[in-house]
Amino acid sequence: CGFHLRQPAPIVFKTVQLTGSSLVMPALRKSLTSQGIKLVENSEEAELRVELLKDENEKRILSLSGTGVVREYELYYRVHFRTKIASDATWALPMVMEARRDYTYNDSSLLAKQAEEKRLTEGMQTDVLNGIMRRLSALKKAE
C-alpha cells in the first residue's frame, strides 16, 4: 500500500538560535541537540533563528449540566513562534501551534481533576513540540 519505514528527515539547518520563552523550550532544545544541531547564542552564526513568542493556555467550559454545573472542560495550549532563515531578509509571519483536550469534570473531585488537567497539559506540550519540529523539518534552505 506504499507505506515504508520512516526515513530520517533531519532539519537541514546545522546551527539554530533559540530565543524567547515557552514551556516547551527545554524539550525543544533537547529535540534539536539530539539531531546533532548546534544551538548558538549569536544570531549571526545561526542558519535558522526560532523565536518562541508566547504560550497561551485556555480553559473553556465545554458542557454544563441542566442545572448550570460544569460537566466537561476543554483545554487549549498554544505556542506562538516565528522563524527566520539566515538567507531571508525578514522574519516569516508568526505561526501558532495548537493542541486541544477535553475532560469530564465534577466539583467534588476537584483535586483529582486538577491533576488530570496538569497531565493533559503535559500531553499537549508534547503534541505542540512535535508540531514545531515538523514545521522546522519542512523549512528549506534557499536554493
Add this chain to the structure above:
Amino acid sequence: VRADEPPTVIETPIMVAETAVLPGAIEIEGDTLQLRIDRQLRATGNAIIRKDNQKITGDDIRYDMQNDELQVDGNAVITMGQAKITGPMLRMRLSESIGEMRDVSIEFKSAPPPPSDQDKSPLLSDEAILISDPKRYLDDSLASGTENKQSNFDNIRISAKQVLFEGQDVKRLSKASYTSCPANSDDWYIKANDLELNDYTRTGDATNAYIQFKGVPILYTPWMSFSYNNQRKSGLLAPLMGTTSRSGFELLTPYYINISPDMDATIATRILSKRGLQLQGEFRYLGENYSGINNFEYLDKDSTTEETRYYAKLAHTQQFSDHWSGGYNLEKVSDDKYFSEMATRIVVTSRVNLPQTAFLNYHDEHLTFNGTVQRYQNLDNVSFVYQRLPQLTMTYNNEWKGFTTQTTSQFVYFDSMKEAGTLPTGSRFSLYPSVSYPVNTSFGYITPKIGVHTIQYNLNDNRPVGYNNEYNSLQRTLPIVSLDSGMYFDRESTLFDTKYTNTLEPRVYYLYVPYKDQSKFPIFDTALATLNQNSIFNENQFNGDDRFSNANQVTLAMTSRFIDSETGIERLSTTLGQRFYFDDLQVSLPNTSLNNRKSSDILAGFTARLSSRLNLDTFWQYDPDRSNMERNNFLLRYNPEPGKSLNFGYRYTANTLEQLDVSGQWPLGNRWYGIGRLNYSIRDNNAVQSLAGLEYDAGCWQGRAVMQRVQTATANANYAMFFQLELGGLTSIGANPLNIVKRNIPTYMRTNDIPGIYREQNVE
C-alpha cells in the same frame, strides 16, 4: 495690484516648484506677490505660505518678517501631514506656531500609531487570532494592512468656535464638536466647552463635555480623555446598559486608567436598580519577573438582602531567580449566592469552589520542587474539597548511559473543611522511583520501564465504608513494569493538488501492576481519569495517589495523519485505541462497582484542520461488550473570515449528558451582524444557556443588543438583556465589557476589530 502699495513691489506671478522646503525656511507664492524688503511678504489670490511640513493657503496672506506675524484673511487653510484646518481667518506667530483661528473646522485621518513598546504590551493580548495556516494569515494581514491606510472608517472631524495654537503639537479648542463619522454623517458628536488636542500623543482632553447621539445628548461628563488613534489611553470605556431578572435595570460605566506601559487599572460603577450601587475595580501589572491581577467588587448595602456584598481576587506570580518562582491566588466572595445573583457570565455563575492558594516552585535541569498551601471557599455546600496544608512535591530526573531515571515524591497533609462534617484527615507520603531505557530511531521506539511506588498514610478518623474500626496507619508498595513501543510508516500522497505525507503509527503498550487491597484507604484527591487517547496509556487509571489500579494489560493504538509536505502542518489525524486486560480489574473507588471485562471501551477520534477556516473534532467511545455507545462528541468550527463563524457541537455521555451547542456570528447585510448561542440539554429537555444578539456597524459607531438566559449553579435561572454603544475611536483599548459574548461564542470578533475589507462587504 493695489494702488496704495509702496513702489518697491515686484508684481509678477511667481511659480514655486513643489519641492521640499529647507528646514526653517519660509516660502510664499500666489497670483500676486508683494515684497517689502525685510519687512513684509504679501500674497493674494491662491496664496500659499510654506514652512517645514506646514502649508497655509488663503485669499490674502500677509507675513510680517520683523515681528514673525502671519495674517491670513479669507479661506484660511492649514495643512499639516494628515490634518487640515479651515477657517475664515488666521493669525499666527509662524516660528513658534502660536496663534488663533476662529470658526474652524478640522479634518484628519488617524495615522497608524507610532511604533512603541507600549503597543506590544502583553496586557493587550486578550485577542488571540489562530493562525494555523500561514498562507491565509498572509492574505488577511495584507488585506487589513492596506485597508488601514485607505479606510473611510477613521476620519476625524472637529468644528470649533475658536482654536488657539499653542506650539507645534497642541491645539486648544473652545465650543468644539468632535466626531469620527464621515463628512455626510452626523450620527454622534462630543460637544465640549474646551477641547485640547495633542498631536504628539494623539490624544484629546475635553472638559464640560457631553456626548450627543442622533441629536440626543446621552452622557455628560465634566472631563473626558480619549485617544484618537485607538491607543491604550486612560478614558471612558463603552458603558453597558441592561436589565436582569435578579438585579433589575443596570448600568455599568467603566473607566480605564493607563498608569504606565506595564500597569493599568479599570474602575467601574455599576448601578443595579434592585440592589444599589456596586463599585468594581481591576488592577493589572506586569514586569519582567512578575505579573499580577487584582479584582474587587463591593456593594455596601444590597437593598434586597440588606447585606454588604463583595468579591475579591488577588493573584500574583513572581520569578525570584532562574530557578525559584512563586505566587498566590486568593479569591473570596461574601456569600454563596453572590455569583448567581450578581453575574451573568456562565464561567462565573458555574463556580462552586474558589481557590485560596499560595505556591513556591523550584526548577532546574534535573530537579523540580513545588510547595502549595491551598483551601477552597465552597459555595454549594455539597462539593467540599480537602485543604492541602501543605502539599510538597519533588521530582528528580537524570540520564546515565542511555538510562533515564525519574523519582517523584510527595508529602501532603489533608485537612477537611469544618462544614463537611467528620472526614478522615492526615498526612500521606508517596515515593516513586523508576528507571527506563528508551531506544529511539527514525522509524520507531521501544521503552522498557520499571519502578516501585510506595505510599504511607498517617490518619485521624479514618473509618472506611464497610469497616467498623478506624484504620489510621496504612501502607502500600507496588512494583510497576511497562514496555512502550511504537513504529512510524510514511507514504507520499496527493489530495486536492496538495502533497501530503500520510503516516501510519501503531503503538503497543504493555503494563503490569500487581493487585493490592486499597479499600481501607481514604479518598483525598483521587478520581477515575476520563478515558481518552492520552489516558489510555496511563500507568494508573486513577488521577491521584489514593488508588493504584492493578494491571496486566496491553494497550493497542493506531494513529494516521496527513501532514502537508510543504509546511509541515498536520491537516488530518485519526486514531483508534483499545486496552485488553489479562487479569480482572480489582481496584475501585468506594460505592462503585467493578465489572470483569476483558477489554476496555474502544476509542476512536478524527480531527481535521482544513486551514484555519474549518476545524472538526470528533470522538467516540464504544463499549463492545454491551454494544453501547458510551461517549460521542462532535465539534465543528467554521470560521471563513473574521466576523463570520459558525460552531456546532454535539456531546453525549451515557447516563450523564446529551447536549447540542450551536453558536455563531454572521454578517446579515446592511451593516447588521447576528450573534447567537444555544446550549440545549436533550437529557434535561431545557436550554442550559441561550443568547441572541444583534450588532449594527455604522462605521463610526457600533450598537449591540444581547439577550441571554443562564442556568446558574446556586440559584434559579437568570435572564439578562444588555445594550451597548461604542463610538469609534473613543473607547480605549483595555478591559472589555463584552466578555459575555466572547465567552459564549468561541470565535466571536468585535465588529470594530474586524478588518475593514470584511466590514465593507457587509455594508451593502
